Amino acid sequence: xxxxxxxxxxxxxxxxxxxxxxxxxxxxxxxxxxxxxxxxxxxxxxxxxxxxxxxxxxxxxxxxxxxxxxxxxxxxxxxxxxxxxxxxxxxxxxxxxxxxxxxxxxxxxxxxxxxxxxxxxxxxxxxxxxxxxxxxxxxxxxxxxxxxxxxxxxxxxxxxxxxxxxxxxxxxxxxxxxxxxxxxxxxxxxxxxxxxxxxxxxxxxxxxxxxxxxxxxxxxxxxxxxxxxxxxxxxxxxxxxxxxxxxxxxxxxxxxxxxxxxxxxxxxxxxxxxxxxxxxxxxxxxxxxxxxxxxxxxxxxxxxxxxxxxxxxxxxxxxxxxxxxxxxxxxxxxxxxxxxxxxxxxxxxxxxxxxxxxxxxxxxxxxxxxxxxxxxxxxxxxxxxxxxxxxxxxxxxxxxxxxxxxxxxxxxxxxxxxxxxxxxxxxxxxxxxxxxxxxxxxxxxxxxxxxxxxxxxxxxxxxxxxxxxxxxxxxxxxxxxxxxxxxxxxxxxxxxxxxxxxxxxxxxxxxxxxxxxxxxxxxxxxxxxxxxxxxxxxxxxxxxxxxxxxxxxxxxxxxxxxxxxxxxxx
DNA sequence: AGTGCCTGCGCG
DNA sequence: AAAGCGCGCAGGCACT
Numbered sequence: 001x002x003x004x005x006x007x008x009x010x011x012x013x014x015x016x017x018x019x020x021x022x023x024x025x026x027x028x029x030x031x032x033x034x035x036x037x038x039x040x041x042x043x044x045x046x047x048x049x050x051x052x053x054x055x056x057x058x059x060x061x062x063x064x065x066x067x068x069x070x071x072x073x074x075x076x077x078x079x080x081x082x083x084x085x086x087x088x089x090x091x092x093x094x095x096x097x098x099x100x101x102x103x104x105x106x107x108x109x110x111x112x113x114x115x116x117x118x119x120x121x122x123x124x125x126x127x128x129x130x131x132x133x134x135x136x137x138x139x140x141x142x143x144x145x146x147x148x149x150x151x152x153x154x155x156x157x158x159x160x161x162x163x164x165x166x167x168x169x170x171x172x173x174x175x176x177x178x179x180x181x182x183x184x185x186x187x188x189x190x191x192x193x194x195x196x197x198x199x200x201x202x203x204x205x206x207x208x209x210x211x212x213x214x215x216x217x218x219x220x221x222x223x224x225x226x227x228x229x230x231x232x233x234x235x236x237x238x239x240x241x242x243x244x245x246x247x248x249x250x251x252x253x254x255x256x257x258x259x260x261x262x263x264x265x266x267x268x269x270x271x272x273x274x275x276x277x278x279x280x281x282x283x284x285x286x287x288x289x290x291x292x293x294x295x296x297x298x299x300x301x302x303x304x305x306x307x308x309x310x311x312x313x314x315x316x317x318x319x320x321x322x323x324x325x326x327x328x329x330x331x332x333x334x335x336x337x338x339x340x341x342x343x344x345x346x347x348x349x350x351x352x353x354x355x356x357x358x359x360x361x362x363x364x365x366x367x368x369x370x371x372x373x374x375x376x377x378x379x380x381x382x383x384x385x386x387x388x389x390x391x392x393x394x395x396x397x398x399x400x401x402x403x404x405x406x407x408x409x410x411x412x413x414x415x416x417x418x419x420x421x422x423x424x425x426x427x428x429x430x431x432x433x434x435x436x437x438x439x440x441x442x443x444x445x446x447x448x449x450x451x452x453x454x455x456x457x458x459x460x461x462x463x464x465x466x467x468x469x470x471x472x473x474x475x476x477x478x479x480x481x482x483x484x485x486x487x488x489x490x491x492x493x494x495x496x497x498x499x500x501x502x503x504x505x506x507x508x509x510x511x512x513x514x515x516x517x518x519x520x521x522x523x524x525x526x527x528x529x530x531x532x533x534x535x536x537x538x539x540x541x542x543x544x545x546x547x548x549x550x551x552x553x554x555x556x557x558x559x560x561x562x563x564x565x566x567x568x569x570x
Numbered sequence: 571a572g573t574g575c576c577t578g579c580g581c582g
Numbered sequence: 583a584a585a586g587c588g589c590g591c592a593g594g595c596a597c598t
Contacts (some may be wrong), residue, residue: 223593223594224593224594224595225576225577225578225593225594225595226577226594226595227594240583241577241578241583242577242578243577243578243579243583243584244578244579245583245584246583249583262578262579263579266578266579266580266592267580269591269592269593270579270580270591270592271580293589294588294589295588296587296588298582298588298589299589300588300589300590301589301590302590303590304590304591305580305581305590305591305592306581306590307580307581307582307589307590308579308580308581308582308589308590308591309580309581310580310581311580311581329582333582334582374585374586377586377587378585378586379586380586380587381585381586381587381588382586382587383585383586384585384586385585385586386584386585386586387585388585388586389585389586390585463586463587464587464588466586466587467586467587467588468587468588470587471582471587471588474582518581518582519581519582519588519589520582521582
């Protein structure tokens, strides 16, 4: 390889455990091919310029092993993720070849995360990794991009999505610094001392006793929804469900301790001592992130409930000694994205300060911040009734362009069409079942029930496509933020070995690194000496993401950012 | 014993 | 059953 020329290399798996490195031009023309060992591959990657792009079937099958060996990859093209985008994108004029290549439509498989590359058993349930198939798929994708009506946007999306795959692997490798003693203290204070065996912690048991006493039913089951419902009925509480919101409606002495009991058992079962020993025993919480796991382009996760960490446990996210956390989230990401997409300067004006909702109040559209918030959420989610639905018309008058964008997306969805994000991720077409339901309702002999069901499913789909364009574009903004952030953090110098945070692994123990990501929020774990630099990078990356997506349109994405020891909200 | 659905609740 | 989007997970339960 000519180390000075930015380029592309396709990586594939050869016989036994060797790797086939195929140098290609950006348009997919093959220029050189060779076999190598893992050690040789590591050397090739380290020696390549940072602009070189590594093309591979599936990031979780390559990158974890490289990270373990201390090798970082600057740029990649993840064929599985990009296939899914290109196959469905409305920007692509001819996706037939991609749709025919069904082997590339394998869903993300968390089981490939830790083992697949160089594993002894090769039972790849995922996408193909043989050289010929990988090369052909790459060529298909390059052709699809070239044929698109806006190739640059798609290239941006594919690069961002692939960078996200790298970030996901890095987040897993580095982990969230987790302070078990703090977690245990929260559990002890909230639930009571950890019991032996299967007994309930003392405070949980006390609340259960109170509920049963108030019900006059010493054997009432509190954990089985149907049994609890019957016990409530016997005690004169005619609830139809056992959800918190409904139970709170009733005035009965069992309700208050029951609501507490439910809250405590939730903490116990979701993030109790078992969770701690299973997921954070070594001082790091390492969830498996699943880039592209949500149709809108958001990430999903599997294992440990990474995307549901209760705020209550945030204090347990704590920097290592001599390190700090930079905790940053975007204020009102989705409405800002909507303003920019729609070119709605009135909404962008409202967003000018730090609080978009206050901006809407200041514009006289509604009278309180709370109203502004539920109105805007209602507009993006498709609320039609209640407080939210009532306030939406005021928004429609004040911000006609933004509202037209989401209203159009909803109408298209109701009619069975597809909608796209800013960079070209396109919603899936309606299912056969959905189309059949609509067709049935328009039959001459359709009954009123058919009609009702069809209208309802049409509106359901409209709310989905309405939200898709906003949620999906917000996810693109977040990917752009992450991509720039990881690159710039990677350029920070290593700190002296004495300051290393050993649990973060061979790469991330020595400099600031991403530790957590959740839709519109990131946590960076940084040596104290790098905290200010890293925080500046976090802010600058947000600005660069805004410009990358929306150019000169006057919208900003202010961060709530703090440099702290732990992630508790202060 | 394994599966798949339902309810409920955590997160954005 | 929080009006309205997107998720994951635990526990119970009905089914095979």
